[in-house]
Amino acid sequence: MSEFRSDLKYLPSHEWARVESDGTVTIGISDYAQESLGDVVYVETPEVGTEVTAGEEAGVVESVKAASDIFSPVSGEVIAVNEALEEAPETVNSSPYDDGWFFKVKPSDLSELDDALDADGYRETIEED
């Protein structure tokens, strides 16, 4: 069974966002998403210093099975990317919520996350499928 975390916000397109204590936002893909994709072989993250926009494409994750766009849940400046994924993309499968994070954003408007789903809301969108 997929894991859902109550401290995260989710998009219906399967990204999660975590607001850190310093106000930055960490972004990755859900446990359900990594299970559906199967073995992840490439992750393309945005570059540090670029601006991402909420709801717009910010990267790509490719598994053996399929390619999938990554949408950013918030707008802001990319302040860090998980460079470890370049050498070890399988980390997305083994640890989607911790070591397998994709990038961090300094959000320009944190209230954008109010529209995102909580864990229960996200679980419901999956169960409807």
Add this chain to the structure above:
Amino acid sequence: MAQRTELYDQHRALGAKLVDFSGWDMPLHYGSQLHEHRVVRGSAGMFDVSHMTIVDVSGLEAEAYLRYLLANDVAKLDAVEGKALYTAMLNESGGVIDDLIVYRLGDWYRTVVNCATRERDLEWMQRQATGFNVTIAERKELSMLAVQGPEAIDKVSQVLPRFATQLHELKNFQAIQKDDWFFSRTGYTGEDGLEIIMPDGEVVQFWQGLLEAGVEPCGLGARDTLRLEAGMNLYGHEMDESVSPLAANMGWTIAWEPADRDFIGRGALEAEKARGVEWRLVGLVLQERGVLRSHQTVHVPGSDRSGEITSGTFSPTLGLSIAMARVPADVGERCLVDMRNKQVEVDVVKPCFVRHGKKLI
């Protein structure tokens, strides 16, 4: 409800991710497709392929019938008992109805055809049998396992010691039938190994014995990446009824000699050859990051026609993306592929990337 093989409960118990495959609930993987792929390249893995269709052909005119039905010539099997042949079954216009392996076992033949084309195949085989003294029998009561990898034959021998000597003597592309068991040194992975057909009632115990011997279960996901690395065609991707074997890298499976053998599709293939074959199936290698996928467009420099990727994947053995593509026959050494939002350059190679654990590119 979807059909299930005798091993369905075993797959569930092993935590398989099950998917629908042509109306069958089949394991896609048991955790990691990449791991399963590497197991087959390095030691031994097993695949439940009981969804495949086994059709036995017997009768006084079985040979004459198959020489008419199939593009390869089963007369090549006369010399050696159990010998196997890979062949296309064509329609009148030279399109591929299916690809299959045919074995000669004494005075009868066994064919293994694809599950997705089962109904069409059976209907076609029956229809073409008119006027021949043959019996065509689907063997639904049999299960089939593929045990593949450099240690496959040793492992199977360990589980079935009564067959050990014969299994070690079995030549490549040869089969033996012993009691109700059928062993063939064939596969769909590019590694050494066996395809084994047995009564439904005996497959669970055999599967469990293989598990205890350290053979790991592998799903359809790994089967696909393994066959693609080995440059083996998948029906519905590399060929279908609208594609000639000459445009699917299957020219070597057409037995043109003897010239007086009439087989279905022969006239169309001869005409195509005389005109000049316009398309060919090639391998593609992407040296940069990204994964080639089926249906992506392939641009051939200097040609006004574009081709298409028929199968693409990430190659676990090579660590980069490979594909098979049908392109204009005058293709050079490089092509351009339309990937998501960008165009990438790819190398054109022979469609065979890995064999017996060795990288060929």
